[in-house]
Structure formats: C-alpha cells, structure tokens
Amino acid sequence: MSYGQQTQRVMQAVRSKISSRALEPGEKLPSIRGFASTMNVSPSTVVEAYDRLAAEGIIFARKGSGFYVSPKTQPFSVAEIGPLLDREIDPFWVSRQSLDTGMDMLKPGCGWMPADWMPNASLRKAIRNLSKADDHLLSDYASTRGAANLRRLQARQFAAEGIEVDPNQILLTGSATQSIDLVCRLLLRPGDKVLVSDPCYFNFQAILKAHQADIVSIPCTRTGVDFDEFEQAIIEHKPRFYISNSSLHNPTGVTLSPQSAHKILTIASRHDLILVEDDVFAEFLPETTPRLTALGGFDRVIRLGSFSKTLSASVRCGYIAARPDWIEALIDLQVATSFGGPSPIATELIHSCLSDGSYRKHMEALRRRLAKTRREVSANLAELGIQTWLMPEGGFYLWCSLPEGIDSADLARAALQENMVLAPGDVFSPTQSMGQFMRFNVSQMGNPITYEILADVMCNL
Template sequence: MAATKTDMLMQVLRDRIARRALGPGDRMPSIRRFAEQMKVSPSTVVEAYDRLAAEGVISAKRGSGFYVSNSNLPPMKLTPAGSPQTRNVDPFWVSRQSLDAQPGAVQPGCGWLPEDWMPHEAMRKGLRTLAKSDAATLTNYAPARGSLVLRRCLLGRFAEESLSATPEHLMLTASASQALDLICRLLLRPGDTVLVDDPGYFNFRALLRAHQVNVIGVPYTREGPDLAAFEAALAGAPRLYITNSALHNPTGATLSPQIAHRLLALAAAHELTIVEDDTFVDLEPEPSPRLAVLDGLNRVLKIGGFSKTLSASVRCGYIAGRADWIEALVDLQVATSFGGPSPVATELLAHVLTGGGYRKHIAELHRRLAGARKAVAAQLAPLGITPWTLPRGGFYLWCRFPEGTDTGDIAQRAMEDNVMLAPGNVFSPSQSATRFMRFNVTQMSDPRAHEALAKAMAA
C-alpha cells in the first residue's frame, strides 16, 4: 500500500526526533505553520500528531500544543536511513565511502597519503624495538595523560614553534578526532552554538551533529575567516570556534598575521574558545601564524595527531591547553576510555618521531607534494577545473568547476567506476560550494581517476 501524506509527515517527524533536531520536552511545530511548510492541510497534520501521540512519541498539553515525550524516544540517528551508496551526499557519505572502499578503488577524495608515501621501514624498525620492550608496555593500561616519552617529544616540538607549554598543559588522546570529541563533551551542551569555517573540514560538522549543537558557518577567504561575517556570527553567543590555521582543510589557505590577531581580540571580547586543529603542521614547508602560539594557550586549545605523516593505523592525538582545562579533560578521558591511548601506539610513535629518519621523511614529503600539486593542477586544467588557491604545502587542492556543474552529481557518477571523490557541499554548512571539489593530489596518479572524472562531467 502506498504511503499516505499522513504517513510521510509522521516519518519526517520521527526522523527529526531521532536526529534530536527535536529533543525531549521540545514543543512541536504549530499545526498551521507545519502544514504550510509541508504543503498539506492542517487536518493532515492533526492526524499525524494524534497518531504519534497514540504511539507515545509526542504528548498533548491542553491549550499549549504537542511536545516530544521524555520517554519512548527512538535511538539517536545522525543520517537518514539507507545504504551509504544510496543516501544523500553528505559528510557521512564521504567518510564511509572512503573507509569502506572496495579493493582497487581510486580515492582522490580521501584524507590520507598512499601507502608508498609513508615511512614503512621506520615503522617496522620501531615495531621490532617495541617487541623487545618490557612486558608492562605490551600489557598495561596507559597513564591518564598518556605516554610521558611522547609528551616530552611533543613539548620539544612545541618549543620549536615558540609555543611555551609544560607537562600540565598537554595530554594524549586516541586520535585528533577523539581530542575534539572530548573538548565538545566538556564545553558544550545540546543547543549551544559553534562556529566553523565555510568551507571547512566535513568531520567537524559530523561530530557536532552528534553533540546536538547549532552550527554556523563563517565564509573562509584566502587569508582566514571573513572577519565581518565572523563578528556578525558572534551575536549568536557561540561557545566554540573550530578551525585549521595552517594548510586549511579543504582550501589549503594559510591564516594571515593580521586576521589571526583580530580573531583573538574578538574571541577575548566575546569569551569565545577556539579549537585549533594543527594536524597538518609537519606538511607546511615554512611556519605560519598559529593562534595557540599568539594566544599562549589561554583561549585556544590546540589539537593534532600523526595519521597524515606516519600512520592512520597507529592512532594517537593530543590536546594542548590551559592547565585547568587539561585536568578536566584528563578526568573525562578516564571516565570514557580509562586512561590515555595505547602504550604500544604511543611508544612506537615516539620511537619514530625521535629517530633520525623522521625529518628526512618530512623533507621528502615536501618535495614530492610540491611536484604533485603542480602536476594535478595541470592535469585538471583541460577539464576547466582550476585551483581556488595554490597552497604552500599539503596534499589538497580546492578546485572550482565550470559554471553549472554540481560536483555532488559528479561524485555519485564517479562511484559507478569505483572512484571516490569529495564534492564541495560536504564541506559547506551553507551548501554554497556546489561548483567546488577537494582533490587529494597524492591519490590522483591512477589514470582511472582522470578518466572517471572526465566521463562524469561529460554525462
């Protein structure tokens, strides 16, 4: 039997409640307003509300309206139902296409380097050394703040960046993503407002959706966020601003000193906390302004990890911040993970980072990436695809397509040829990047990538 208008309305409302767009105790939309929004009669809305009330999903209050019940809620759902292949192109679509790629897939849309770009021999050497370590490293829980050896290594690296920090300003986490999750758990509550870049890293938005907060996108320029738009967004009393300062994801842009100083002044005036994701720090050939350095870890929390330059398989991240915040975050990590990241992972990473080969590996990456960026820009030019800016480092090119192109359609067509792309709107809260796409230049050497792209554009 075909679904009626009432059935469809009920499913729309169930989805909103499952995504917590409507939370326990929230008032349902007025009957007249919802009828106008959905282009149905008020009587259809009344019937849908009555049936949901009979199921216990909502309840009626005389003279006040309908409210989401505090009990009988469906499990929280972050995305519409359906397989990753069939549902709408969104941050979860890109992530799951990348993580669940079939053998032989070509992945210009993914966020990591190919296997043959990574320091295999250094990792194997570290594993051999680790295999001879004491039994405690191989069997015990990690300290609450994580490996002291790796933390000392990080503090030394911070000092090279002119970031003054002591052990109480630093903790290790299971990944950079977990670092951000812990910060959100500590500082946010459902309904809070968070600022992100537009375009900006798509998994920031995916994580914030899970925390049930309001996300406001601030247009991003070649020198940082648009300051006029940023200041206007502060009227909404946001709690956090989450960004990349160097080699911004997806644009590859670099924050200018002028905008960095103005951002920090605005944050101080509006009691805004900034989370600076510095995951790409080692891929930048020359240092650029860092909010954490300029701020001295007062209002800025610095996070990062090692998956982009060492291994996405050996996960570990970190948080650097004010000592009182780090103390609270350590307790939160103990409550949720019972200690820091795996000693096996952290000791392995410390061995590789302090070995003589890491700096040579990074220097070689800079050389190869510079060549790959130029080569891919030249490869895309005949298709009318041009870089928005030429980054100083890293492996992303944020590219503009010809007028009238919807890169979401391009990405879905390319999937038919087992080529995974990252269309612009997955990075854009305002959905204003229809003509843009992020390319990982290290994943474009397979001819199938260019062939699938040209075929999808022709279609």
C-alpha cells in the same frame, strides 16, 4: 534512479509509515518480496534498506520471522539531525565509502595519503624494537595523560615554534577526532552554538551534530575569515567556541598570516570567545607559521593535533594542549569514556618513529614531492576545466571549482558508479552553497585513469 537513491526511497517510505502510525511499535514490516513489488524495486534494494534501518535502531530483525518496528524509544541517530541530505553529499557517506571500499577503488576524495607515501620502513623498525619492550608496556593500560616520553617530545616541538608549554598541559588521546569529541564534551551542551568556516572540515559538522550543537558559519576567504562577518556572528549568535585549521585549512588550503591570526585573537578576546585550533596539517608546511597558540597562549586557545596524516593512520594517537584546569577536566572525561589515554603500544611506536632521524628526512622529501604533485595535478585538472581555487603552501588537498553547469554532488554520484570516491563541495558546506566545488587529494591521483574517468563522467552529466 541509482541503486542508492532507490534504497533511500524505500527507507523513507518505511519511516513515513512509522511516523504516520501506519506501522506501530512491535508491528511486523511487509515481507521483502512484497514490499519490493509495492515499491517497484529489486528485493536486494529492500534488504539493503531494512538492514540500514535496523542499524539505525528504527526496526529490528527476528530470526526466521522478519523485520519489526522497534519500540518508541530509539537510539540517538546523528544522521537524523538537521536536513536530510542525499547520501552522496552526506559527510558520513563520504567517510564510510573512503574507509570501507577495497584497494581497487580510486579515492581522490579521501583524507589520507597512499601507503607507499608513508614512512613504513621506520614503522617496521619500531615494531621490531617493540618486541623487546617490557611486559608492562605490552599489557598495561595507559596513564591518564598518555605516555610521558611522547608528551615531552611534543612539548619540545612546541618550544621550537616559540610556544612554552609544560608536558603536563598536553593530553594524549586516541585521535584528533577523539580530541574534538572530548573538547565538545567539556564545553558544549545541546543547543549551544559553535562557529565554523564555510567550507570547513566535514567531520567538524558531524561531531557537532552528534553533540546536538547549532552550527553557525561564516565564509572562508583566501586569507582566512571575513573579520567583519566573524565579529558580527559572535555578537549575534554568542557561540561557545570557534573551531578551524590555522595551517592548511581543510578543504581550502588557506594558511593564516600572522596579521590574520592576531586579528582573530583580538576579536576573540574582545568577546570572550574560546578558539579551538586544529593543527593536524601543520607539518606539511615548508616553514613554521605563527599559530593562534604561539601568539595568544592557552588562556582561550585549545590546540589539537595528531600523527595520522604524516606517520600512520593505523597507529592512531592525537593530542590536546590547553590550560591546566581544562586539561584536568579533559582527563576525567577521557577516563570516563576510554579509561585512560591511547594504547601504550601505539604511543611507543610513534615516539620511536618521531625520534628516529629518518622521520625528519622523510618529511623533507614528502614536502618536496607534494609540492611537485600539487602543481602537476592542478595542471591536469585545468585541462579538464577544473580550476584550483588557491594553490596552498603545503599539504595534499586542492580546493577546485568545476566547469559551469556541473554540480559536484552529481559528479560524485556518477563517479561512484565508475569505482571512484570523490569529495563534493557541499559535504564541507554548512549552508550547502559549495555545489560548484570539489576537494581533490593530489597524493591519490597518480593513476592516469582518474583523469579519464573524470573527463568521461563530466561529458555525460
């Protein structure tokens, strides 16, 4: 049993004692050494388990005294909603490992490109220019909608796609993740149902769980959704909205054809369903493809995006484009939760970089580099018996099937011991039916050791 599994076993033992009333609120927990002996684990395992339980608010520490059971009123913990998963296949675990590990960690499972793939020279130039900015930009809060210059630039980008939108219909947010959270705050109440694809971006599930929504999933095909199942799920479950990626679906790489997008809009209109279009990967496509918003407008479609994938995850900013009454309500929610839009410093840096002619050249070169890298990585993985499910038109993800008999969660656990973070299929699956799949980030696979570790780990499973 791995260290992580031992820690989970100790945590579950404490939870069981509390739920069975063997430990009452305010009662002291067994000492670390004593409980380590009882559980037949190391003291460090118990320390890790107690620290995690304290972070969840289940127990608390008294300096010099030990750990005690918290009062009955506990903070809400999204990790406890729904079935308990092995930590290695839990979306929170994957996110935390990717974010918290050091520079020496291999990260084929993470969701961003390496720093040397990003337009850092443009960012440095923008930062130098920012030093000359007016004092109010360096010191003041943002306006409620966010920087007007960046919203106007985004509106022009929409116009290039054939989408007419007033800059006041665009709300800048702290990130695409915050955008989804705000939309959930606007539209959802606990117990509402939301429709997603299976597989889907794992943070969709995490945010929906945080809002105590019920997830309804339908299979993702190589052309998008199964339309019969899509409509049947709407009829049967009456979801509040459907959220997905129209372009370069995460994790599969599927991009909707105009015909598929039109069919989704037709079905949604027939059943008065709201559509939330997460468009964070669209710029990686070599050519603009029709979006739901381009075909259906903003009557029932909300479009989200950000600049983190193409520009910088360190200078975060997202946006929401929607009909005016929804934008007004979302502004109030953002004021209530964040007191205004994203940092004026962040938005000025982003506007400066996007307005720089070098950004367009950077994206053109990046698309070519990714196209070559996708082919190379797919071929290298095929030599290991790992097959690409669909070769996407752009982006940096490959959704792959593993050799028969290898479970992606087992592979992820073993790879972690070799200093490598992977993204196993069930992380993305609401039904936990993707154990034979793995998502690979091709931009994070330049080190040949990556393939050596994969080969060795698979041989030992």
